[in-house]
Amino acid sequence: MASISYQLAAFCTRCSIHRETNKQKLHCVKINGNKSFSAGAKVDFLSQEHKMAYTSIDQYSADQNVHMIKQEVRQNIPTTKQLVDPNRQGMIVDIEEGVGYRQTVVIRSYEVGPDKTATIESILNLLQETALNHVWMSGLLSDGFGATHGMMKNNLIWVVSRMQVQVDHYPIWGEVVEIDTWVGASGKNGMRRDWLLRSQATGVVFARATSTWVMMNQQTRRLSKMPEEVRAEISPWFIEKHAIEEESHEKIDKLDNNASYVHSDLKPKRSDLDMNHHVNNVKYLRWMLETIPDEFLENHQLSNIILEYRRECGSSDVVQSLCEPQQDGLIKPGIQQSHHISLNGNSFSSEIFDENGLLRSLNQMPFSYTHLLQIKGETKNEEIVRGKTTWKRKLTSIPFLP
Amino acid sequence: MASISYQLAAFCTRCSIHRETNKQKLHCVKINGNKSFSAGAKVDFLSQEHKMAYTSIDQYSADQNVHMIKQEVRQNIPTTKQLVDPNRQGMIVDIEEGVGYRQTVVIRSYEVGPDKTATIESILNLLQETALNHVWMSGLLSDGFGATHGMMKNNLIWVVSRMQVQVDHYPIWGEVVEIDTWVGASGKNGMRRDWLLRSQATGVVFARATSTWVMMNQQTRRLSKMPEEVRAEISPWFIEKHAIEEESHEKIDKLDNNASYVHSDLKPKRSDLDMNHHVNNVKYLRWMLETIPDEFLENHQLSNIILEYRRECGSSDVVQSLCEPQQDGLIKPGIQQSHHISLNGNSFSSEIFDENGLLRSLNQMPFSYTHLLQIKGETKNEEIVRGKTTWKRKLTSIPFLP
Numbered sequence: 001m002a003s004i005s006y007q008l009a010a011f012c013t014r015c016s017i018h019r020e021t022n023k024q025k026l027h028c029v030k031i032n033g034n035k036s037f038s039a040g041a042k043v044d045f046l047s048q049e050h051k052m053a054y055t056s057i058d059q060y061s062a063d064q065n066v067h068m069i070k071q072e073v074r075q076n077i078p079t080t081k082q083l084v085d086p087n088r089q090g091m092i093v094d095i096e097e098g099v100g101y102r103q104t105v106v107i108r109s110y111e112v113g114p115d116k117t118a119t120i121e122s123i124l125n126l127l128q129e130t131a132l133n134h135v136w137m138s139g140l141l142s143d144g145f146g147a148t149h150g151m152m153k154n155n156l157i158w159v160v161s162r163m164q165v166q167v168d169h170y171p172i173w174g175e176v177v178e179i180d181t182w183v184g185a186s187g188k189n190g191m192r193r194d195w196l197l198r199s200q201a202t203g204v205v206f207a208r209a210t211s212t213w214v215m216m217n218q219q220t221r222r223l224s225k226m227p228e229e230v231r232a233e234i235s236p237w238f239i240e241k242h243a244i245e246e247e248s249h250e251k252i253d254k255l256d257n258n259a260s261y262v263h264s265d266l267k268p269k270r271s272d273l274d275m276n277h278h279v280n281n282v283k284y285l286r287w288m289l290e291t292i293p294d295e296f297l298e299n300h301q302l303s304n305i306i307l308e309y310r311r312e313c314g315s316s317d318v319v320q321s322l323c324e325p326q327q328d329g330l331i332k333p334g335i336q337q338s339h340h341i342s343l344n345g346n347s348f349s350s351e352i353f354d355e356n357g358l359l360r361s362l363n364q365m366p367f368s369y370t371h372l373l374q375i376k377g378e379t380k381n382e383e384i385v386r387g388k389t390t391w392k393r394k395l396t397s398i399p400f401l402p
Numbered sequence: 403m404a405s406i407s408y409q410l411a412a413f414c415t416r417c418s419i420h421r422e423t424n425k426q427k428l429h430c431v432k433i434n435g436n437k438s439f440s441a442g443a444k445v446d447f448l449s450q451e452h453k454m455a456y457t458s459i460d461q462y463s464a465d466q467n468v469h470m471i472k473q474e475v476r477q478n479i480p481t482t483k484q485l486v487d488p489n490r491q492g493m494i495v496d497i498e499e500g501v502g503y504r505q506t507v508v509i510r511s512y513e514v515g516p517d518k519t520a521t522i523e524s525i526l527n528l529l530q531e532t533a534l535n536h537v538w539m540s541g542l543l544s545d546g547f548g549a550t551h552g553m554m555k556n557n558l559i560w561v562v563s564r565m566q567v568q569v570d571h572y573p574i575w576g577e578v579v580e581i582d583t584w585v586g587a588s589g590k591n592g593m594r595r596d597w598l599l600r601s602q603a604t605g606v607v608f609a610r611a612t613s614t615w616v617m618m619n620q621q622t623r624r625l626s627k628m629p630e631e632v633r634a635e636i637s638p639w640f641i642e643k644h645a646i647e648e649e650s651h652e653k654i655d656k657l658d659n660n661a662s663y664v665h666s667d668l669k670p671k672r673s674d675l676d677m678n679h680h681v682n683n684v685k686y687l688r689w690m691l692e693t694i695p696d697e698f699l700e701n702h703q704l705s706n707i708i709l710e711y712r713r714e715c716g717s718s719d720v721v722q723s724l725c726e727p728q729q730d731g732l733i734k735p736g737i738q739q740s741h742h743i744s745l746n747g748n749s750f751s752s753e754i755f756d757e758n759g760l761l762r763s764l765n766q767m768p769f770s771y772t773h774l775l776q777i778k779g780e781t782k783n784e785e786i787v788r789g790k791t792t793w794k795r796k797l798t799s800i801p802f803l804p
Contacts, residue, residue, distance in 0.1 A: 074603065075576035087508050087578050087602075089491070106489050109534050109547075109677070110527040110684070116677045125512040132511050136576070145511075173677065174477035174538070176489050200489075201476065270699060271688060275511070275518045275575065282512070286673060297672060 080139040090133050093180065098239035100182030101134035104200060107171045115394075117170035120289075120302050121282045124165070127195050127209055128281070130179045140233055145276055150230040156215045159223075161190075163307040165209040166244055170301065176200040182239045189226045190214045191234065194243035208243040252308055252386040255372040259322035261291045264376065266319040279313040288371040288387050291323035296391075300367065304390035310383040317375045319384065326368035367391045482541040492535050495582065500641035502584030503536035506602060509573045517796075519572035522691075522704050523684045526567065529597050529611055530683070532581045542635055547678055552632040558617045561625075563592075565709045567611040568646055572703065578602040586640045591628045592616045593636065596645035610645040654710055654788040657774040661724035663693045666778065668721040681715040690773040690789050693725035698793075702769065706792035712785040715777065721786065722778045728770035769793045 084091045090103040111122035135141045140148040147157055171177050178198045186192040195209040215224045272283040285305070289297070313319060371387035486493045492505040513524035537543045542550040549559055573579050580602045586594040597611040617626045674685040687707070691699070715721060773789035 074574055074601070076578075076603070077576065087491075087506060089489075104489060108527070108531045110530055110682070112677055113673070114675045114677055114679045119673065121673065125510070128512055129510045172476055174479065176478075199476070201478070269688075269692060270696065271515070271521065271523065271691075273516045275514055275516055277516045280512070286671075289673075290671060294672065 077136060077141050078139050082137045082139065085133070085137060088133050090130075090137060092137060095180060095182050095239055096241045098182065098237065098241075100180055100237075100239065101130065101137055102178060102180050103130045103133060105177050105179060107173055107175045107177060109173055112173045116173045118172070120165070120167065120305070121285060123167065123170075123197070123207060124282055124285060126177075126179060126197075127165070127181075130181045130195065131193055134181050134183075138237065148230060148233045150227060150233045151215065154224075154227050154230065155218050156224055156227070156230070157218050158191075158213045159216045160309055161212050161214055162309065163209070163211040164244060164305065165207060166304045167207040167302060169204065169206050171197070171199065171206050177206060182237070182241065183234065184238045184240060184242075185235070186212050189224075191238075192242075194241070196243050210242065210244050252306065252388050253370055254383070254386065255322040255324055255370060257322075259324045259372070261293070261323040263287070263291045263321040266321060268313070268315050268317065268319070270315075273315055277315060279315070279317075284313075284373060284385055287319060287321040287373055288323065288389065291321045291371070292369055292389075296367075299394055300391040301394050302389055303392045304388075306388045308386045310385060313373070313375065313384045317384075320374050320376045320381070322372040322374070324370045326370065479538060479543050480541050484539045484541065487535070487539060490535055492532075492539060494539060497582060497584050497641055498643045500584065500639065500643075502582055502639075502641065503532065503539055504580060504582050505532045505535060507579050507581060509575055509577045509579060511575055514575045518575045520574070522567070522569065522707070523687060525569065525572075525599070525609060526684055526687060528579075528581060528599075529567070529583075532583045532597065533595055536583050536585075540639065550632060550635045552629060552635045553617065556626075556629050556632065557620050558626055558629070558632070559620050560593075560615045561618045562711055563614050563616055564711070565611070565613040566646060566707065567609060568706045569609040569704060571606065571608050573599070573601065573608050579608060584639070584641045584643065585636065586642060586644075587637070588614050591626075593640075594644075596643070598645050612644065612646050654708065654790050655772055656785070656788065657724040657726055657772060659724075661726045661774070663695070663725040665689070665693045665723040668723060670715070670717050670719065670721070672717075675717055679717060681717070681719075686715070686775060686787055689721060689723040689775055690725065690791065693723045693773070694771055694791075698769075701796055702793040703796050704791055705794045706790075708790045710788045712787060715775070715786045719777045719786075722776050722783070724774040724776070726772045728772065 081092070088103060089105070090101060092099050093102040105126060107118050107122070111118050111125075113119045132141075132146055135146050135148070142149045142152040151157065176199070178200045180196045180198075182194055184192040184194070191213045193211045193213065195207075197206040197208070198204065199206060215226055215230070216222065217224050266287055268279045268283065272279050274280045284307070289302075368388060368390045371385075371389065373384040373387075374381040375384060483494070490505060491507070492503060494501050495504040507528060509520050509524070513520050513527075515521045534543075534548055537548050537550070544551045544554040553559065578601070580600045582598045582600075584596055586596070588594040593615045595613045595615065597609075599608040599610070600606065601608060617628055617632070618624065619626050668689050670681045670685065674681050676682045686709070691704075770790060770792045773787075773791065775786040775789075776783040777786060
């Protein structure tokens with residue numbers, strides 16, 4: 001299995017977030033003297049220049065004060081396990097034979113698409129957010145994007161190798177969603193992180209997700225065994241429970257240039273980079289979904305996605321997105337099949353018939369697409385991620401249900 | 403002033419959200435009978451087909467039950483004024499001589515950019531979210547994206563004509579932000595909506611914003627006077643306070659094809675559409691910002707943005723983004739000016755000198771860009787939005803501060 005430095009869920013590469021106590025204090029900088037600067041003479045000159053240049057010294061001073069409030073105080077990352085975080089609406093909860101993290105979120109107006117249901121991108125974002133908040137609450141969050149203190153010491157980062165998200169129902173704008181997340185062992189050196197999204201009002205499950213993580217040395221970029229001190233940190237949190245019981249382990253085929261749909265020359269933009277300067281996971285997904293014909297997307301909703309990560313994608317990479325409808329079903333979804341057929345005076349889409357004339361789409365038989373994102377090289381292409389998306393017809397497009 | 407149907411802040415075009423009481427109940431559909439369907443004979447046939455097609459009737463039944471839970475119950479929009487919403491962490495608060503809405507949010511991991519500060523896009527999203535939640539809490543939210551009951555009756559929607567956001571400091575990942583928003587009169591027939599974003603820990607102001615709204619008839623697309631019944635609904639919420647005291651009223655110049663930077667053939671994607679099927683405001687901003695050279699964006703942060711809306715942009719429009727550095731300052735920001743100059747043994751960027759050799763960038767003198775988004779027509783272009791962005795050098799790029 002190839003490894004990548006990718007920031008979806010719990011833990012990943014380091015950023016300069018400094019651990020600190022929970023005390024809230026301001027660090028002020030004296031502007032018109034030189035105490036706060038290292039070279040006195042230079043500072044005298046500079047402070048005069050500042051004086052001239054600033055419309056108001058007060059303004060400058062205020063700017064500097066705020067700038068100098070240490071990030072750790074502003075973030076307030078706990079160094080010991082917290083049971084409740086009222087600001088995040090998060091808490092440690094019992095999950096079967098162990099504990100996990102639960103956060104309540106309200107689906108925001110900008111997290112929904114034209115059909116007023118949460119987008120799959122928003123759901124992926126919430127998975128990342130709750131995973132990081134779980135680590136945050138555990139008191140293990142160190143100087144990085146999810147790495148623990150023991151990982152920091154050993155120069156290790158988390159990399160994700162696989163991810164599956166299964167969406168039964170999409171929450172709507174304003175709906176209150178409870179997200180549970182927990183971790184478990186994955187082989188000797190890996191970790192699983194699972195999620196369960198439920199309606200707070202009805203308890204109905206919206207979505208389930210699972211992911212697999214391994215450790216990588218940040219310098220050598222080689223996979224690493226889990227050091228004992230890291231195991232000691234995280235294994236007390238391990239639970240056996242799986243969010244997706246019927247987890248698929250089928251291998252995703254590698255597509256080649258004969259794929260039905262190809263989008264080339266995809267370039268990450270500044271706004272696609274996350275705090276690790278890597279292309280954000282949601283962008284990967286968007287590149288995959290944008291390769292599927294619009295006509296298909298209009299009538300279908302994503303019910304399952306599997307992602308197999310191969311390598312990281314940086315800001316200067318030029319990406320190609322390949323996509324192929326699944327061949328092994330009776331129905332190959334495509335625009336060309338959207339003819340209408342009249343039956344008993346009603347008009348139905350031909351997509352709902354197979355060769356035997358049976359009504360098929362009524363059962364929401366899943367359609368699938370296989371995906372590949374790769375970096376187009378001159379002699380060789382490099383895989384970033386393989387994917388498989390599975391789709392259901394939208395309920396509203398069944399013509400005879402009220 | 404031209405009008406547009408644009409969904410940034412408080413109120414906009416209608417969606418099919420039905421007002422309902424706060425009761426929580428499930429609406430079940432009987433599957434194997436025909437009670438729930440309108441045509442008995444057809445239904446008998448269909449229910450059999452369903453039976454065959456579904457791997458499990460229970461699964462189908464569960465799907466339908468969930469699908470039929472009325473959206474209003476799931477959203478739970480209040481019909482009377484609420485003082486506190488624990489799920490949203492929002493409450494009605496006293497703001498000077500009236501009341502407004504306050505919501506506490508934690509900056510999420512996916513809302514920050516590579517520098518770990520909230521992106522301007524995230525800030526705009528939070529403005530929209532809090533504005534809508536304010537209407538939600540007021541008990542006035544009707545069957546639409548912010549329209550009141552009186553507006554619904556009169557077939558009116560809100561359209562935004564102007565927006566200004568001033569960012570002093572960007573909150574960082576994990577920081578707790580208090581967002582206040584309130585409304586006021588704007589002339590006889592308009593409404594102002596303002597926002598103030600503060601650090602919960604220190605009280606320091608992160609950002610201030612103001613916007614102006616007018617009403618439009620949804621069918622005729624013509625601007626409308628504010629009907630008395632709508633005035634009666636919203637005017638009790640009006641406050642005189644302005645978030646931005648030194649509000650700029652300068653007119654933004656219209657750019658033409660001689661603009662320094664032009665991006666053409668910008669096409670909205672499915673993921674850019676909001677629940678009103680219009681291009682999302684954040685996409686407008688992104689189109690504007692992506693026209694500015696990367697080299698400039700790396701060293702500067704947006705401190706002020708003014709947007710003047712002219713017309714709406716639909717999903718099939720092809721957009722052109724024009725951008726011009728401000729000419730009237732001493733310094734025209736550009737990549738070509740980023741040479742380094744040695745002074746007293748220190749190397750400074752030439753951008754910090756003007757023609758007189760004075761240190762200028764130390765004072766963070768603002769640089770500006772003028773923007774235009776337009777729909778390129780064969781004979782005539784149609785303006786969507788004019789913009790002006792003002793920028794400060796990032797503090798970290800000043801070489802001699804610790």
